[in-house]
Amino acid sequence: MAAPMKVIDCDVHNMLxxxxxxxxxxxxxxxxxxxxxxxxxPGTYSSPIGVMRKDAVPPGGGIAAxxxxxxVEQLVKPYNMEYAILTGGxxxxxxxxxxxxxxxxxxAYNDYLIAEWLPRxxxxxxxxxxxxxxxxxxxxxxxxxxxxxxxVEIMLASAxxxxxxxxxYHPIYEAAERHGLPIGIHPGSEGGGISAPPTAAGYPTxxxxxxxxxSQNFMAHLISLVCEGVFEKFPRLRFVLVxxxxxxxxxxxxxxxxxxxxxxxxxxxxxKMPSEYIRENCFLTTQPIEEPEDFEQLKQIFDMIDAERMLxxxxxxxxxxxxxxxxxxxxxPEESRRRIFYQNAKELYNL
Amino acid sequence: MAAPMKVIDCDVHNMLxxxxxxxxxxxxxxxxxxxxxxxxxPGTYSSPIGVMRKDAVPPGGGIAAxxxxxxVEQLVKPYNMEYAILTGGxxxxxxxxxxxxxxxxxxAYNDYLIAEWLPRxxxxxxxxxxxxxxxxxxxxxxxxxxxxxxxVEIMLASAxxxxxxxxxYHPIYEAAERHGLPIGIHPGSEGGGISAPPTAAGYPTxxxxxxxxxSQNFMAHLISLVCEGVFEKFPRLRFVLVxxxxxxxxxxxxxxxxxxxxxxxxxxxxxKMPSEYIRENCFLTTQPIEEPEDFEQLKQIFDMIDAERMLxxxxxxxxxxxxxxxxxxxxxPEESRRRIFYQNAKELYNL
Numbered sequence: 001m002a003a004p005m006k007v008i009d010c011d012v013h014n015m016l017x018x019x020x021x022x023x024x025x026x027x028x029x030x031x032x033x034x035x036x037x038x039x040x041x042p043g044t045y046s047s048p049i050g051v052m053r054k055d056a057v058p059p060g061g062g063i064a065a066x067x068x069x070x071x072v073e074q075l076v077k078p079y080n081m082e083y084a085i086l087t088g089g090x091x092x093x094x095x096x097x098x099x100x101x102x103x104x105x106x107x108a109y110n111d112y113l114i115a116e117w118l119p120r121x122x123x124x125x126x127x128x129x130x131x132x133x134x135x136x137x138x139x140x141x142x143x144x145x146x147x148x149x150x151x152v153e154i155m156l157a158s159a160x161x162x163x164x165x166x167x168x169y170h171p172i173y174e175a176a177e178r179h180g181l182p183i184g185i186h187p188g189s190e191g192g193g194i195s196a197p198p199t200a201a202g203y204p205t206x207x208x209x210x211x212x213x214x215s216q217n218f219m220a221h222l223i224s225l226v227c228e229g230v231f232e233k234f235p236r237l238r239f240v241l242v243x244x245x246x247x248x249x250x251x252x253x254x255x256x257x258x259x260x261x262x263x264x265x266x267x268x269x270x271x272k273m274p275s276e277y278i279r280e281n282c283f284l285t286t287q288p289i290e291e292p293e294d295f296e297q298l299k300q301i302f303d304m305i306d307a308e309r310m311l312x313x314x315x316x317x318x319x320x321x322x323x324x325x326x327x328x329x330x331x332x333p334e335e336s337r338r339r340i341f342y343q344n345a346k347e348l349y350n351l
Numbered sequence: 352m353a354a355p356m357k358v359i360d361c362d363v364h365n366m367l368x369x370x371x372x373x374x375x376x377x378x379x380x381x382x383x384x385x386x387x388x389x390x391x392x393p394g395t396y397s398s399p400i401g402v403m404r405k406d407a408v409p410p411g412g413g414i415a416a417x418x419x420x421x422x423v424e425q426l427v428k429p430y431n432m433e434y435a436i437l438t439g440g441x442x443x444x445x446x447x448x449x450x451x452x453x454x455x456x457x458x459a460y461n462d463y464l465i466a467e468w469l470p471r472x473x474x475x476x477x478x479x480x481x482x483x484x485x486x487x488x489x490x491x492x493x494x495x496x497x498x499x500x501x502x503v504e505i506m507l508a509s510a511x512x513x514x515x516x517x518x519x520y521h522p523i524y525e526a527a528e529r530h531g532l533p534i535g536i537h538p539g540s541e542g543g544g545i546s547a548p549p550t551a552a553g554y555p556t557x558x559x560x561x562x563x564x565x566s567q568n569f570m571a572h573l574i575s576l577v578c579e580g581v582f583e584k585f586p587r588l589r590f591v592l593v594x595x596x597x598x599x600x601x602x603x604x605x606x607x608x609x610x611x612x613x614x615x616x617x618x619x620x621x622x623k624m625p626s627e628y629i630r631e632n633c634f635l636t637t638q639p640i641e642e643p644e645d646f647e648q649l650k651q652i653f654d655m656i657d658a659e660r661m662l663x664x665x666x667x668x669x670x671x672x673x674x675x676x677x678x679x680x681x682x683x684p685e686e687s688r689r690r691i692f693y694q695n696a697k698e699l700y701n702l
Contacts, residue, residue: 300648
């Protein structure tokens with residue numbers, strides 16, 4: 001045998017037992033933040049205050065909103081909810097690089113939703129998820145799950161590498177229309193996975209900027225959906241822009257209509273003004289509703305977009321920025337409240 | 352010598368004499384478009400109707416708006432303009448991959464502007480450009496050109512790989528503040544060069560979508576500038592959002608203020624509400640102004656943002672979507688018109 005050779009190893013990964021090992025070496029505010037939520041490596045932007053309401057943890061412990069019975073007790077009953085659309089959170093798998101992984105997770109989640117949630121309370125209706133990065137597999141999943149009577153929506157992540165009007169996605173829309181299922185778009189992992197950077201100007205530095213910018217994703221998807229003729233091709237299809245904000249919509253409709261007047265021959269498949277497609281085919285959920293100091297200004301915005309027809313109430317339970325239905329929009333007229341808090345969703349989801 | 356060997360060459364580039372060679376083989380509307388504007392390879396989104404007003408070509412021919420005397424005749428005199436801020440178009444060099452190339456073009460343009468435009472008419476004031484992708488060189492250029500009495504602004508492209516609040520850019524802002532020069536941000540080559548994709552959802556397919564989405568870049572930059580504390584660090588610095596639209600601003604201020612209330616400890620350098628920084632340090636130019644069917648709705652938006660203090664008139668001459676100052680906003684009250692069309696710019700640019 002050869003004599004032992006002297007060695008220098010230039011890459012040995014010493015590991016933390018947990019993020020807690022770093023806490024004594026941190027200063028505030030990072031100390032409290034990392035003590036509570038751990039160290040996050042780049043991937044997605046995560047809320048430095050945690051994304052969950054602390055009071056939504058079930059009495060037996062565990063993850064907030066992970067116990068159907070407690071969810072009914074804390075949310076459905078006190079707020080007199082006839083239905084609650086369960087949106088989960090795994091639509092973020094839409095920006096996973098591997099379409100087969102995404103398909104496996106989507107199918108498992110949909111089966112879990114149907115097995116462990118939807119039968120548990122008559123108020124529960126579910127949003128299924130699909131591997132949007134592989135439209136053929138997504139269509140198969142819609143055909144498999146879509147007929148379930150308690151599945152009322154297909155939820156996509158607003159994070160994406162390609163705007164949702166693109167023809168790449170049209171097979172999904174054909175299937176959604178065929179099953180009478182609206183498509184929801186929900187913020188998720190903007191800037192993570194295979195998605196584009198979370199703003200058109202690149203990567204912001206923190207969660208505050210990232211969260212404030214989320215509306216921009218919705219604007220991009222909406223412009224794309226209208227201009228690519230999705231609503232001419234699939235006239236019965238409806239989109240729901242979930243948690244993307246509301247008050248930006250007048251600007252977008254005005255700007256798009258104005259540009260359309262100058263450039264309509266580049267989109268000859270459109271037969272109506274872009275804003276008409278938006279009003280007829282799209283809905284927006286309320287949370288997080290913008291809150292100007294002067295409520296009348298929000299009411300003016302609502303009048304500009306016919307909010308009474310376009311908005312659907314949402315609480316975002318159990319997330320940190322939950323909108324209490326007894327508090328928000330309480331100053332709207334009675335009939336507007338009835339439509340936004342109840343009637344629009346009842347009609348859209350055929351409840 | 353060896354006998355001639357038989358050869359198959361598998362990559363021989365046959366070339367068009369010009370785009371016109373393809374025209375006989377195209378159908379409408381592509382036939383007219385490519386006959387007029389040529390074939391564009393991917394790079395930037397270009398207007399299929401051309402970006403220039405056809406009537407802005409000087410009598411002697413050539414490029415629209417390339418003759419100072421004709422510009423004075425066609426724009427400055429008829430509209431009674433005391434000053435016209437010349438913004439050029441070469442700020443798009445800000446997304447060139449090579450910072451030395453960008454620096455060379457920027458210096459050449461600035462010298463050309465000072466030599467061949469600014470002395471030609473007393474109404475002319477100029478926006479200099481800088482190689483924003485190399486802040487140290489940009490600072491040297493600001494120190495070289497900034498003292499010129501007719502240079503009143505530094506213009507950056509809104510296309511960028513990094514939002515403009517990022518600390519990378521702060522040396523530029525220190526220099527701009529030191530010279531008392533506002534920084535303009537102007538649409539350019541979103542999605543081209545080293546910029547991020549032109550929307551947070553990726554690449555739209557056509558110019559209509561791209562142009563409608565441009566406002567989203569401005570939103571991202573504005574959120575970044577405020578949240579990174581640029582206006583605490585450089586309190587005398589002013590930003591001008593040129594050609595980015597206006598009506599989206601209420602939504603952004605409300606959403607950012609709301610999020611700030613929940614997350615303010617993540618940006619401890621901020622001393623005021625985000626919307627206060629925006630109102631005090633930022634201006635927006637009017638063109639292309641949003642045009643709802645009901646002008647009162649635009650007026651409501653203006654009231655939400657104190658437009659009388661925040662807006663600066665701009666025509667975008669000689670571009671296709673020129674706003675005629677005798678037409679737009681003519682229904683605003685007299686004092687608002689006076690501030691927006693004249694007084695705000697006079698004060699901002701020290702004219």
